Amino acid sequence: MTEQASFLKPDMPSGVHVGRDVMLPEGLSDELLTGSLERVFAEDDNLEAVVVHWPSGPAYVVREDFLDTLKPEMRSVGGFGDADQLFLAGKEQLKPVKFDCPVDGQRFEVFFLNPGEIRICPQHPGVQLVAAVDE
């Protein structure tokens, strides 16, 4: 369960710079949570930490803590059913949509946004985020 992912910390870590704000829905599978954060950290080698804005509140992820959870994959097809993901349709290419807060311009990276879905700024209650103009 995502709530139990070891790299999610409830408090702002000291001594690291939190460089990005990520918005994720609750109840994500471990694979999707990992895939989303992997994409965020992959885009910036110097990104030390990110804050994940859940509907229920923020959590913090430090790069090193997150990387420690990534284990090498096996290059095998495995036994029956083990490798179904290799042969299923589609490909996981997780990519965030960037939104800004109209109040202070803070940038949020939103994953898994349904068409027409509105996101509210976690810092400014009731303020709808707007799609970033540089997107």
Next chain:
Amino acid sequence: MTIGITTGTVGVSYTRSTLICRTRSMERIGREGLPGTGRSTSQIGMPVASLDMTRRYFQHGRGDASQKRHVRGLMARGVADMVQGGDGAGARPEFILAPASGDLTVLDDLIAQAAERGAAGMDAPLVAGIVRWGPHFLWRLEERMRADERIIELFQRGWVLFGAWLGGQLYTDDARELDWRARAGLELWRTGSDAAAAFELLIAQCVLALPRGHELRDEERARSMIETALRRAREEHDDLQVLRCGRSLLWSLHLVWEENSQLIDEGLAILASLGDDAGPEAAELAAEWRLSAAFALSAQGQRIVAPARDEARDEARALFERSLEVYEPVMLPQQADPQAAIRTVWHWGHLLMNAGYPKLAAETFAAVRDLDTQGSDLWWHATYEEGLVRADVGDWSRARGLLRGIQESLLVNYAAWVCFAPGAAELGLTRLSDDDEPSAHRELSEGMGTLALAEAVDGDWAESFRQLETTKALDYRQRTILRHSRRAPGTAAARTEGHSGFMHGVPVIETDDERAQLTAALASELRGPTIGQVARSLAADQAVLSLGIAQGMWGMCVVTGDAEQPSGTLLRTDAGSVSWMELLGTQQLAELFQGSGDISGFDDALAGLLAQVDELIAAPVAGLLRDRDIRHLTVIPDGWLNLLPMAALPSFAEVAVSSAASARLVAAAPQAVELGRQALIVVDPVGDLPAAHAERAALDRHGLACRLALRSLTGSEATASAVSEASRGAGLFHFAGHATGNAMFPGKAGFVMAAGTPAAKGRIWEVGELEAEPGALSSCALAVLSACESGRGGVRIDSISDYSGLPPGLLALGVSAVVATLWRIPDDLGALFADLFYEKLAAVETADLPQLVHDTRLDLRTLTGSEGAERLMALRAGVSDAIARVRLEAYARRLRKLGARQPFAGPASWTSFYHTGVRYLRLPDPGKAS
């Protein structure tokens, strides 16, 4: 114990003559009407008397040899006419090309001819119509019958002939006939008519007689058809039909045991109720049913024994004893046909052998040899089986004498199967399915393997080595033979004879001249090399170690380049086939070979196994290798030993060890090949192995981009067709991705390539498909398969020593050397192996590939966590894919935490990689690649 024997025998069922049709069904035609019409015979004015001939035929057909011969002769001529297109009708039945909806005048002409000739001459035109139009001809007869009463007789005779065709044996060596017959049967079956129901069992048997891989060979459907026929027979209380259906299901051995067991109980109850006066057909059917049931019992016993569970042995013993009890009554009656009597004794020998009475079995087979004519099918089989069983009980001298006498025919039969296997040419196969192997394959392997050890017992190692090598790499040689053009089936007069014909209807060249030609032509491909031939091909620092296992014994022969004393030999009786199987068959090792999880947990079990194998194989020859300054040893494993990392045996620590399928391949290979300038790197076709990107970076990082023109196919670009196309002209092929090596079905081994369709991410590019790609990898000097199980060979319970999977597939395509893995590897290990390997390769002008792989393995073994992390970060610098970069950073971070510890020191990590093929690789000069 020859575990595979029952399976081989089972193949008899669909090729033996079974002129079966349902008497009761024909009676029902009389009672309820003609097939497809729903009208009674009286309604169409059909005299019931005209059914008598049909009844007589079906009631007495099985026992009436002359009648059977007559019908077979008719069908053979009809089919031959069609195959040869003698009357210009072409070589395919009309009902396949255009069901009888078109011009019916040809059909009507044949019907007119038949009517004109009357009872004495109607068969020939009827046969011609049936084989060309199948049931459509019969339906046309039915239509015509309404207007012309004379046609009734033709109609009845037509159904008889059609049933004889469906239920008969092969009438020609042309495998297309199987196809036509099945199509004709299915054409009828699809109507769902009474006639279809009447012939359901025969149609199912036609489907099952098709070669594996045939589009119509749907085993599920066939079984369902037989089961439907069985249900109907039960409803109708047609006991004989119940026995026929039960026999077919028991032969197939596809049912779960509970179902087989029920069939056997039911059949025994029917036999008990039939009594002794049930007639000749019932008696013959009863004998055949008993044979099926006995072998089903025996096969189930073998299945239970195979896993070697002690607690199951009693259960297996009970099944074996019951198999003897079930078959014993067949032994008792005096049989009129002497050949049938001898065959009965022969089956008895098999059951005794399976049941664990080898001495009795040997005497039984000896009796068959005495009874039958020398050179006959059964004589040959009895000689072969007795030879194996004599070896089983340690009578190696008699085993040698018996097997020596048939060794030439072992080769001829195998060669004939490979060249003329039904369906091979028509289906354009470049390799034959494992499931289609007839006993000729097993017999050559097992017979020659046993003879090799028998010769060794006698001290004749020269013969022993050659015979042992003849059994090696049959699968590989089969592929290469099939790639050669060969005579089309049917161009030589062929007949079903010899053991292959008896067992499986495989045609064997008929005349002595043709037989001699075939033997001579294939002898050089099938015969193993002599010790001298191998020795002459070796450099002074090179040796070949050939291993052979048979019965309770195993032997080794080391051949070196020393002209004076080329070989050293060892024969041991402390481990035979079963012991080796048990040694390798522990549950934890099975998990290493077959599982999908982390491999480091298997280090202890693997180290223990390697220590035991070292004591048996490596330690005894280490001194010889040391004394002769051997630096490169090629091990030619036998059977299950191909799963083992021979290079990791402690006593071989100072020697670079390669694997090869046979000494013949070693002797035939050049010492060195040139590496062409084109290199193809396939990177992560499915997109979930980020570290695979680092392997392309490894080639760049070590300067190989200056010597080779590197081309990558990455992610979704790497479809099978794109890789095939790009591989033409590539000197180096590097694959970094997923692969699978299927030990039980090595033909299923393959690379996972991008699917090239939105419907799926990836698909397995099986080795068979790869081999069928013309020109693919034909210029490739080195293939590095950085993927799981990419070098996994097959495991065969019948002990056939075959070298199968991806490496032999690539070698058959023309690749000179392959570096591959025995089991799964993690993503980071693949990247580090590639980095270390290409670093060494780039540093030399001529690479000693076995030494390079040996050194790379050792480097991996001693690599510290810090060093590994440094290498991964250096590779990361050359990778542009963002996800790959973050993954490499993560993997490096994990390794860095280990500091001076060696994360890959366990044998499960570093021993998986091995080399096969050419030894030296000359690299292109630097600075010339674009």
